[in-house]
Amino acid sequence: MNDVRGNALGTASASARDAVEKALWRMMSFYDVPMADLDLAIAADPAWPLPHVMKAGFLLSLTEPALVPEAQTHLERARPLMARGTPREQAHFAAVEQVADGRWHGACRIWDELLIDHPRDALALQWGQLWDFYRGDAAGLRLRPARALPAWDEADPLFPCVLALYAFGLEENNLYAQAEEAGRHALDIDARVPWAVHAVAHVMEMQGRFEEGNTWLRQHQPVWAEGNGFAGHLWWHKALFRLEALDVAGALRIVDKQLSGDALQITLQRLDAAAMLWRLHLLGHDMSAACATLLAGWDTSEGSAGYYAFNDVHLVVTMLAAGEVSRAEAWVARCAERALDGADARRANHVLAREVGLPLLRGLLAFGRGEHDSAADALYAVRGQLQRLGGSHAQRDLVDLTLLSAAARGMRRALGQALVRERLMAKPATPMTRHWMDALEML
Template identity: 70%
Template structure:
């Protein structure tokens, strides 16, 4: 007979040891301190008939967006299904149904199922965490803010996971341009518990969006003792630190951070490699020779052609690594495989493949055009895709890579007027940083440079 967990949520386990192990695993998933697999093993050892540890194992693997991990995730999901019993709570059945949708590529439908679950159980942090991640992967900024907002009043401030929920809300506020509120909520989360890297991350995003690159570097340095060691979010926060140095046009500083924290053994999963590729591509746009580094990055990437098209956001960054390594032929082949999968009859209704067809492939083709020396062709492909790039996933800061590439293409080709328009938009959003002034100079706009 199942007993409630420490938040009063129904579970299918009567083992306190199993429930405690699952709660620890949940904290690890929300805080990124180590991976939850050992805790889930402990939960299974304490109660082998409980489906939830298998569901959490499957969801964790799927959340890494690694195509090579999908078979293991499917096996864990099947193991969970095998353990569904007549008395299994509807809450756990709902998690199973949502993860099945994720496995099949119907991410928006999974989000709808988790939303229904959160209406009944607003303190189901597992549902909130997973929905938030796939909202992020789908670029659904509205839900990134609204979903945590719908549940936060139901939480008690003393709950150990409450600061993590605040961190999710802070990031959602930032992605909806509510910067003052986002910074305030992020700081509140860290005052309650300094071990909430998602909140550190949210405040760093605010500072990036406001052009506060020196503040941002100082902020990450102040918090570094909490996130830099033993935390799965460390690579991404080092990426943010490099982004602040790039905004200051300290290219040598960016390269030092890349070599120390965004290369080699630090890159354990594709999400880490995406950060490395994104930063190396930005350096490449500024004329820094990163070909050897990108070749090493691509050598450690899962670029099995059978895995092309798994997630469009990652696919684009794989292309960037190949292009900056001057491996244009292989990049073209990867794009062709992505297109083949996105247009396959059995995939066209899946969320990621719609994203790939309508956003990912045009972006990749624009990057290929730039690599071939066709700057105006790159603009023709990239600029229309930019208008719907949010659907592509990631954050505003990550998608700024599109604008950086457009500015480089405008500076190299005949589309100077577009470059000026993009810079005008940028200057209205935040102060003219050294990076912005660099692009003004590259575009040769004397009047704008004097403004």
């Protein structure tokens, strides 16, 4: 039996096939989680390994260290069934095993090779995009879907989802006009593609089109704001547009209503809250109470430190904004211990943490201690390597904003002014940029 794209499946059950297809759509559109659909697939064909592999991959995609054991349990359930899996399904199993073992680069190589022979493998495209994003591989974000898209039929229900992957990859490679065109085209085909809404929002953020971006998200809000796991991140983008306009009250309203309390169920959602609270902190607003509340729900258990440097950065700035400098220092020390542990060298995050994560974290600690010149020097030194941290240009802008704040508060005014000039070449002088121009005595 084949799926709707002609990929061979290791099942003869139409019910199992259809349940997996529904789960795949959920994974690409973020409408609810895929676990119940995968349970239906397992019930329809208990000997088919792919649903177990998909469960494991989905859990790992949340970047939660606490979920790794559960993901490994699903992989162990799949292992004795893999002889029945097709070569494509066996490759997915191998890739997800690599992810579970911290070897993210190896997983992406497997998905790359898989897509050469199976360009219509939507699961490989989705997972490849996520782990390219986590690894900061901008080229992969664009080129992997670019290699696959010409092989797709535009009538395929998942085509707009794949086009949205391409749109985001174009944006992260600064190809803004093409990215916006692809994102809008995806939404013309199917309005229920939040990743396409997201790609166009990123274009508008990078071009300083903050009022247009706010309107864009509001226009599509009925589709993404309810029943969608990606809603929190799009609310973060909406708050980001308000902050670019220096509408602090508007940004705070979004934080209070959409980026706090029960809205924060997983680390990926806490990252958005942390990123916004830190930006407000840099503007001089006391966010200590909100940050303390955010920390209370964060997994700070022993095994979490050093799992993924991008997450560590957001946790540390939350600690600093909460006024818990000693706690932040202790966390960074735990991250360093893990990064320098030779037994952990196989992890993709090992070299990243040592070469990018730790220097960045130490620069942030210096900022938190009020050592602004040291912070500016440390952050500027690592700035050229930031893409390796993972995330998007918009998310990593947190570091540049911290650098601007450190320069304005210390003696590195010339450095801060140079960074503002760089910013002005990329997008118009928004109210946020003018704020930093004023702080750096450029007005």
